[in-house]
Amino acid sequence: MPRLLDLKDPYYIDNPGRVKAIQKMMQQQGIDVYLGSRIRTLSFITDAFCPWRSYIIVPAEGLPTVFTFIIDAIRLGDETWLDEDHVRAYAPLGGMDQIAAVSDFIRDDLGIAGGRLGYEDGMSTYTPEGNLTHYEFMKLQEALPGFDFVNAHEIVDTLSIIKDQGTINRFREASRIVDEGHKAARATLENGGFKGMTESVIGGIGALAMRRAGSVSEWNFAGLNEVSCGYRTGLGACTPPTMREIKAGEPLMLDFHSMFKLALGDHSHNYLIAPATKRQRWHADNFTVLVQLVLDSYRAGTTPAELAQVMMDCAETRGCADFVVPGCEHGIGLFGDEWRIGAKNDGPIPYWTDPDHVYRVNEMVICAMQYASPGEGIGFRYENPVLIMKDSCEYLSKYPLAIEEIG
Numbered sequence: 001m002p003r004l005l006d007l008k009d010p011y012y013i014d015n016p017g018r019v020k021a022i023q024k025m026m027q028q029q030g031i032d033v034y035l036g037s038r039i040r041t042l043s044f045i046t047d048a049f050c051p052w053r054s055y056i057i058v059p060a061e062g063l064p065t066v067f068t069f070i071i072d073a074i075r076l077g078d079e080t081w082l083d084e085d086h087v088r089a090y091a092p093l094g095g096m097d098q099i100a101a102v103s104d105f106i107r108d109d110l111g112i113a114g115g116r117l118g119y120e121d122g123m124s125t126y127t128p129e130g131n132l133t134h135y136e137f138m139k140l141q142e143a144l145p146g147f148d149f150v151n152a153h154e155i156v157d158t159l160s161i162i163k164d165q166g167t168i169n170r171f172r173e174a175s176r177i178v179d180e181g182h183k184a185a186r187a188t189l190e191n192g193g194f195k196g197m198t199e200s201v202i203g204g205i206g207a208l209a210m211r212r213a214g215s216v217s218e219w220n221f222a223g224l225n226e227v228s229c230g231y232r233t234g235l236g237a238c239t240p241p242t243m244r245e246i247k248a249g250e251p252l253m254l255d256f257h258s259m260f261k262l263a264l265g266d267h268s269h270n271y272l273i274a275p276a277t278k279r280q281r282w283h284a285d286n287f288t289v290l291v292q293l294v295l296d297s298y299r300a301g302t303t304p305a306e307l308a309q310v311m312m313d314c315a316e317t318r319g320c321a322d323f324v325v326p327g328c329e330h331g332i333g334l335f336g337d338e339w340r341i342g343a344k345n346d347g348p349i350p351y352w353t354d355p356d357h358v359y360r361v362n363e364m365v366i367c368a369m370q371y372a373s374p375g376e377g378i379g380f381r382y383e384n385p386v387l388i389m390k391d392s393c394e395y396l397s398k399y400p401l402a403i404e405e406i407g
Contacts, residue, residue, distance in 0.1 A: 002083050013166040015047050015081050025155045032115030034058040038130035039336025041156045043262050048080035059110050067101050103143035114146025120153040123351040126339045158343040162362050170263030175396035177213045177258040178265035182399045184209030190406050199227040199241035206256045215258035226255035234372040234379035251378050262334040267397035268381040274407030284403035286320040287371045287380045294328050298393035305355035325370040332366045363388040
């Protein structure tokens with residue numbers, strides 16, 4: 001049974017309104033049918049978790065229809081707002097594979113013999129982006145000979161960049177949940193609790209606390225809850241946990257992730273496990289100053305390039321520029337929307353963030369900063385969803401910004 005929409009729900013999203021907005025842009029661009037394949041598009045329209053290869057077909061009028069792997073179709077139909085007639089399955093049977101299911105639906109069920117078909121293509125650093133593959137593209141072109149295929153991902157990207165109130169409320173709750181994970185981890189580590197503790201186990205302790213607080217997934221494809229200690233903190237911005245033990249005199253980074261109604265909690269916190277050296281403390285103080293400066297600089301009207309310049313200017317004055325990765329953020333949205341900032345693909349490097357993108361009110365990004373000195377075996381990471389406001393920003397994780405020395 002499909003989920004009923006409740007306008008009084010603080011997490012309510014006007015999903016039918018989103019579809020109509022997509023259809024309005026389709027009309028403006030002369031697109032007769034839109035074929036979405038990216039996870040971000042499926043999340044944005046179905047408002048449900050779509051982990052298997054899926055496709056959503058948006059006609060010029062009326063409700064969209066989603067096709068997913070047969071083993072998950074009934075579950076998806078129970079969780080989305082779309083009725084059962086608009087949730088269908090594909091399977092490895094004659095006439096039911098992905099290509100046949102999608103092309104037959106467009107041609108026979110929608111009754112469209114030809115026209116402009118919008119699809120999703122491009123490039124991403126995010127492995128499961130979901131762009132149409134070359135094979136899918138070629139086979140769909142063969143199955144739909146009367147159609148002109150047009151890359152139209154900017155329709156959904158444009159509509160999803162400004163967050164509505166229900167989405168904002170979901171992100172606030174996801175961030176509250178992440179903070180519970182950090183509280184549980186700190187309580188475990190202090191007073192010598194870190195002894196014998198591995199990266200993997202402390203990540204699991206945080207995960208359990210977040211699940212109890214309402215999270216349904218650690219969602220991150222770079223290792224779920226990312227954890228690094230000792231020299232591993234200086235290896236970069238991807239540290240899936242290992243069985244390495246946390247040790248005295250070393251740094252520790254905890255990057256926890258939660259998911260609440262497809263909104264993504266993402267917050268990193270750093271520690272120095274006592275005893276810390278003066279050099280370690282110097283690095284830590286540099287990082288916290290830089291993070292606070294960037295957070296204080298977010299507002300409508302600024303750009304990624306301006307924020308990076310503010311950060312690097314400060315790093316130069318403090319003598320730590322060699323340790324700072326020259327970028328401050330990455331994009332964020334509902335599940336599957338996690339990298340590029342900006343809606344239009346008009347930056348200097350295709351499919352990368354436009355450094356001159358101008359932030360607007362109710363846009364959301366992850367403030368993501370990395371500081372690393374691999375030669376000294378130390379590094380720090382900060383991530384926190386921020387909501388852009390007129391003259392400032394709201395950072396959604398409320399866990400205090402600090403690099404504490406605990407033992």
